[in-house]
Amino acid sequence: MADVNRGNRPLSPHLTIYRPQLTSMTSILTRITGNALLISSLLVVWWFLAAATSPEYFAYADGVLTSWFGDLVMTLSLWGLWYHALAGLRHLIWDQGIGLDLDTAYKLGYAVIGGSVLLTLLTIAVI
Numbered sequence: 001m002a003d004v005n006r007g008n009r010p011l012s013p014h015l016t017i018y019r020p021q022l023t024s025m026t027s028i029l030t031r032i033t034g035n036a037l038l039i040s041s042l043l044v045v046w047w048f049l050a051a052a053t054s055p056e057y058f059a060y061a062d063g064v065l066t067s068w069f070g071d072l073v074m075t076l077s078l079w080g081l082w083y084h085a086l087a088g089l090r091h092l093i094w095d096q097g098i099g100l101d102l103d104t105a106y107k108l109g110y111a112v113i114g115g116s117v118l119l120t121l122l123t124i125a126v127i
Helices: 022-053 055-065 068-095 102-126
Strands: none
Touching: 022 055, 022 068, 022 102, 055 068, 068 102
């Protein structure tokens, strides 16, 4: 049976009234960092393949990855790695049925964000 009111309703009303929440944003960011880590790992594989190809090609690839842009990409990749790891730990906690109430979920979300920034800075300081 055809829905006669379909043309009078908005298709996605949640887009106009929905306020993003920390839990949804951290979930989306987990997916983004996972995909970004795949791309940055391809850069590292390219660097290794260049090392196996020739000294000239390795010098080119090394120049790209050690430039300011390469440093920025690798630093963001390091943050993404820490963020993705901590978000995975948060999901392991949730899989145990712990921390599913809203207050604890928000605390864990802030802990993942803050912890990833702190661990990134600590890693950069040690390296």
